[in-house]
Amino acid sequence: xxxxxTSPTAPTGAARSRGRRTWLLDRAPFIVACVMLAVIVIxxxxxxxxVFTLEELNIDTAAAMTLILVATGQxxxxxxxxxxxxxxxxxxxxxxxxxxxxxxxxATVAMWSVIILALGFGIGAxxxxxxxxxxxxxxxxxxxTWSMLSGTAMIILPTDGGSVPGWWIGFGYAAFLGLTxxxxxxxxxxxxxxxxxxxxxxxxxxxxxxxxxxAYLSGISITRINxxxxxxxxxxxxxxxxxxxxQTGAGSPTIGRDYILPSVAAAVIGGVSLFGGRGHxxxxxxxxxxxxLIGNLVFVLxxxxxxxxxxxxxxxxxxxxxxxxxxxxxxxxxx
Numbered sequence: 001x002x003x004x005x006t007s008p009t010a011p012t013g014a015a016r017s018r019g020r021r022t023w024l025l026d027r028a029p030f031i032v033a034c035v036m037l038a039v040i041v042i043x044x045x046x047x048x049x050x051v052f053t054l055e056e057l058n059i060d061t062a063a064a065m066t067l068i069l070v071a072t073g074q075x076x077x078x079x080x081x082x083x084x085x086x087x088x089x090x091x092x093x094x095x096x097x098x099x100x101x102x103x104x105x106x107a108t109v110a111m112w113s114v115i116i117l118a119l120g121f122g123i124g125a126x127x128x129x130x131x132x133x134x135x136x137x138x139x140x141x142x143x144x145t146w147s148m149l150s151g152t153a154m155i156i157l158p159t160d161g162g163s164v165p166g167w168w169i170g171f172g173y174a175a176f177l178g179l180t181x182x183x184x185x186x187x188x189x190x191x192x193x194x195x196x197x198x199x200x201x202x203x204x205x206x207x208x209x210x211x212x213x214x215a216y217l218s219g220i221s222i223t224r225i226n227x228x229x230x231x232x233x234x235x236x237x238x239x240x241x242x243x244x245x246x247q248t249g250a251g252s253p254t255i256g257r258d259y260i261l262p263s264v265a266a267a268v269i270g271g272v273s274l275f276g277g278r279g280h281x282x283x284x285x286x287x288x289x290x291x292x293l294i295g296n297l298v299f300v301l302x303x304x305x306x307x308x309x310x311x312x313x314x315x316x317x318x319x320x321x322x323x324x325x326x327x328x329x330x331x332x333x334x335x
Contacts, residue, residue: 029271029319030283036269036315037286040293047300058180062172064292065182066091066244067262068285072189073124073236074263075284080229081209081276082138086127087237087263089149090120091256094241096153099162099251109168117238123149124234128226142230146260153253162251172246185243186285193281205229209276262291265312269319290315 045051070087077084094116101112123145130141174181196202208215208225216222240259245251268274269290270283291312298308 027271028325030280030286032319033270033283033286033290036318037290037293040290040297044293044297044300048296054178058175058183060289060292060296061186062180062182062247064288065185066240066247067259067266067288067291068186068189069236069240069243070259071263071266071284071288072193072281073233075267075270075272075279075281076205076229076236077138077233078264078267078272078274079209079276079279080205080225081212082131082226082229083142083264084124084127084230084233085139085142085260086123086145086149087233087240088256088258088260089146089153090123090234090237091241091244091259092153092253093149093156093256094120094238095245095248095255096157096162096251096253098164098242098245100157102164102168102245104165104167106167109165113242116242117235120234120236120238120241121231122234124237125227125231127234128228128230129223131230132223132226150253150256153256157251157253160250160252160254164245164249169246169249172243182243190281190285197280201225201228206277209278211277262288262312265316266291269316271319274320287319 041051050056070091073087074084097112097116097119102109127138127141127145130136131138171181176184197206204215204220204225205228207218208220208222212222215225237256241256244255248255266287267279267284269287270280270285272279272284294311294315295305295308298305298311
């Protein structure tokens with residue numbers, strides 16, 4: 001026996017309409033980010049030739065890739081309901097280690113790359129352990145870790161310098177089928193995300209961010225989730241450091257600070273909730289491209305570079321307002 005239109009189990013028109021509104025509200029911040037990116041690309045394309053080409057895609061992706069990698073880890077942490085300021089210190093430390101230890105020997109480069117990645121995951125996991133074991137605020141723990149990592153980077157390399165092998169720099173510009181390695185990295189990152197979010201760990205991270213108490217009562221280990229979450233954030237920051245050296249060819253003990261707040265901003269602009277439990281990597285990628293293309297737009301407009309943070313702040317404010325409005329409206333409808 002099937003349910004008809006009058007059956008209690010059949011969805012009414014009002015229920016379907018409410019479901020569509022809820023779906024739309026949940027994705028409102030992401031939709032706003034897509035619209036903003038489209039507007040920026042159209043404006044940029046109307047004033048600069050060759051914007052809608054494969055070459056421009058390669059260039060813009062290469063410019064945004066460091067931020068995308070850092071923001072990927074930050075997205076995982078934000079979905080968990082935390083924040084990670086130590087990513088800046090890890091980026092700085094990773095670049096100076098690479099710039100002082102990499103040689104022309106591929107085996108040496110491979111060994112130190114593994115060490116940098118392991119260091120990133122280990123320090124991130126330590127953040128998660130401290131947050132869980134000592135019941136400390138993520139902001140304070142990761143702020144302290146950032147300070148220590150930045151100080152260590154300054155000890156290793158007090159000023160910008162060092163070098164990496166030429167073939168390592170070439171890796172950052174290598175091309176296959178017309179796409180450079182940063183574009184292929186982005187494709188792999190998106191594939192990873194679609195796999196990761198469906199794993200038990202990914203599901204538990206989102207559940208913990210939505211309600212830590214409910215997650216705990218469901219048998220989820222909060223300590224284990226924090227270890228994995230912050231460990232992954234540190235790992236992606238280390239990846240960003242390695243990639244950054246292919247673009248700069250050197251190390252910098254202070255460059256990481258340029259990615260702390262932008263990594264949070266990229267995620268928030270893309271629709272990741274600051275309260276945890278909601279977010280998607282595609283939104284973060286769009287947010288990172290928005291922040292990157294703003295610099296290009298300011299350049300072609302031939303206005304002062306000081307307008308770049310003004311425009312970035314305005315876009316971030318719009319994204320936060322869209323997210324806040326969507327959440328408030330959703331709560332009102334649920335009540």
